[in-house]
Amino acid sequence: QLQLQESGPGLVKPSETLSLTCTVSGGSIRSSGYYWAWIRQPPGKGLEWIGNIYYSGNTYYNPSLKSRITISVDTSKNQFSLKLSSVTAADTAVYYCARLWGGTRPWYFDYWGQGTLVTVSS
Amino acid sequence: DIQLTQSPSFLSASVGDRVTITCRASQVISTYLAWYQQKPGKAPKLLIYAASTLQSGVPSRFSGSGSGTEFTLTISSLQPEDFATYYCQQLNSYPWTFGQGTKVEVK
Numbered sequence: 114q115l116q117l118q119e120s121g122p123g124l125v126k127p128s129e130t131l132s133l134t135c136t137v138s139g140g141s142i143r144s145s146g147y148y149w150a151w152i153r154q155p156p157g158k159g160l161e162w163i164g165n166i167y168y169s170g171n172t173y174y175n176p177s178l179k180s181r182i183t184i185s186v187d188t189s190k191n192q193f194s195l196k197l198s199s200v201t202a203a204d205t206a207v208y209y210c211a212r213l214w215g216g217t218r219p220w221y222f223d224y225w226g227q228g229t230l231v232t233v234s235s
Numbered sequence: 236d237i238q239l240t241q242s243p244s245f246l247s248a249s250v251g252d253r254v255t256i257t258c259r260a261s262q263v264i265s266t267y268l269a270w271y272q273q274k275p276g277k278a279p280k281l282l283i284y285a286a287s288t289l290q291s292g293v294p295s296r297f298s299g300s301g302s303g304t305e306f307t308l309t310i311s312s313l314q315p316e317d318f319a320t321y322y323c324q325q326l327n328s329y330p331w332t333f334g335q336g337t338k339v340e341v342k
Contacts, residue, residue, distance in 0.1 A: 160279065160322055160333040175330040209278055220326040221269045221284035228278050 115140040117226035131197040135210030143168045146216025149193045153206040200233045241334035247342040254310040256337045258323035267327035274319045
């Protein structure tokens with residue numbers, strides 16, 4: 114059974130960089146057709162797609178965040194990571210990692226991590 | 236960006252009720268729409284993709300329909316475990332977007 118687990122600091126200071134890692138177990142991050150994604154959810158609010166990465170390193174970012182985000186992959190560790198720079202209180206959210214079927218359409222997110230709350234505060 | 240508007244935002248229902256949630260897209264998205272269920276403190280769970288394809292393991296009381304700009308999620312007979320928030324998501328074009336959610340509450 115595929116499992117995804119987010120890890121990283123739960124508290125980040127304003128203007129600093131948020132860094133999270135998602136560890137994939139029970140399957141390979143190099144699986145053909147599958148992308149790896151980050152989605153976030155501010156407390157009490159809806160979901161926002163942040164971006165995707167393929168194991169080859171190809172990325173797709175939400176334009177609203179593109180100038181501040183970097184998603185990378187480490188196939189040797191079966192992990193992928195998110196960096197979000199210059200954070201403000203508006204970046205406080207539960208951050209989810211997820212698997213995306215991105216091969217032949219239709220696409221969908223079929224496995225999700227449990228989520229990790231990141232609070233931006235001094 | 237493609238906007239998704241769900242209606243209603245809140246819905247009160249009883250066990251056994253038939254429940255229908257609508258998702259309207261601001262542009263044509265073919266059938267590239269997914270539905271997720273989210274319970275408090277938990278990650279979203281995929282219910283339906285491609286507008287009407289039931290994800291493996293999801294009970295058959297859930298069904299989806301629609302194409303173009305209007306979509307529906309139907310629960311044929313609401314069960315106690317179905318009280319949750321439901322989100323639609325379009326995967327037709329970047330940036331992928333979600334509806335604002337529909338919370339199904341106990342009447």
